[in-house]
Amino acid sequence: MTEEDKDITNLDQDLKASRLAKYHNSKLIQETKYWLVSILGDRIDRDYLINTDLIEVLKDGSILCQLIKCVWGEGSLKFKTSKMAFVQMENIEKFLNFIKFQGVPQDELFQTVDLYEAKDPYQVVMTLQALSRVIKDKFGSQFSMIGPAISHKHERPKVPAKPQYLKGDTPWSTIEYGYIKGSNQATEHVVFGSRRDITRNIESDGSSI
Numbered sequence: 001m002t003e004e005d006k007d008i009t010n011l012d013q014d015l016k017a018s019r020l021a022k023y024h025n026s027k028l029i030q031e032t033k034y035w036l037v038s039i040l041g042d043r044i045d046r047d048y049l050i051n052t053d054l055i056e057v058l059k060d061g062s063i064l065c066q067l068i069k070c071v072w073g074e075g076s077l078k079f080k081t082s083k084m085a086f087v088q089m090e091n092i093e094k095f096l097n098f099i100k101f102q103g104v105p106q107d108e109l110f111q112t113v114d115l116y117e118a119k120d121p122y123q124v125v126m127t128l129q130a131l132s133r134v135i136k137d138k139f140g141s142q143f144s145m146i147g148p149a150i151s152h153k154h155e156r157p158k159v160p161a162k163p164q165y166l167k168g169d170t171p172w173s174t175i176e177y178g179y180i181k182g183s184n185q186a187t188e189h190v191v192f193g194s195r196r197d198i199t200r201n202i203e204s205d206g207s208s209i
Contacts, residue, residue: 009154016120019120019121019122019123020121020122022122023121023122023125028125029054029125031146032054032125032128032129032146033049033050033054035128035132035144035146036049036063036067036128037049037050038143038144039067039070039071039143040053040063040067040070042068042072043066043070044063044066054121054124054125055115055118055121055124058115058124059088059115059116060081060082060083060088060091061079061088061089061090061092061095061115062079062081062088062091062096064091064092064095065077065079065091065094065095067095068095068098068099068198072102076098077095077098078094079091079094085116088116089112089116092112092115092116095110096109096110096112099131099134100126102134102138103134103137103138104127104130104131104134105130108125108126108127109127109130110123110126110127110131126147128146129146129147129148130148132144132145132147133145133147133149146189146198165170169194
């Protein structure tokens with residue numbers, strides 16, 4: 001392989017590098033870690049969390065399951081603490097299934113390998129942000145939120161009924177009321193681009209006006 005070939009990367013490699021760059025954001029990681037500490041309290045070694053890579057801390061799934069128990073109560077989620085790989089991945093799956101049921105959208109969930117094999121650490125953080133929004137919606141000011149707030153869709157204002165005195169053939173524009181859906185030449189009494197007949201009035205002396 002030549003030096004030139006080494007510089008060529010495929011799309012997957014570029015995307016992975018981009019995601020890793022987003023993950024290695026000290027402000028983002030610090031905010032996430034302090035959010036975990038604020039909920040877990042003495043259930044986690046604060047110094048260990050702050051000084052260790054976030055993915056390494058969360059890898060066995062036990063901290064994530066503890067997070068659920070701190071918010072939803074002791075009996076909300078059962079898990080095991082183990083060094084066996086399949087048990088750790090099972091913990092992660094339980095966490096993901098639980099938060100999906102609570103309202104975290106499917107497209108904001110990380111996959112087990114994203115955490116356990118560090119395939120996409122940034123998506124793990126994005127999932128925690130989404131979870132923080134769900135917790136905030138359910139429990140209010142009891143828990144803080146991390147990441148950007150999601151704007152809620154506002155209903156379109158209702159269109160007022162046409163006033164009685166304007167009903168009939170009287171011109172009335174719905175645009176005046178901030179509603180233009182379905183407006184056209186016929187509904188707005190607009191003559192544009194159509195043929196018009198011009199009547200020429202003839203004066204008694206034969207001149208036209």
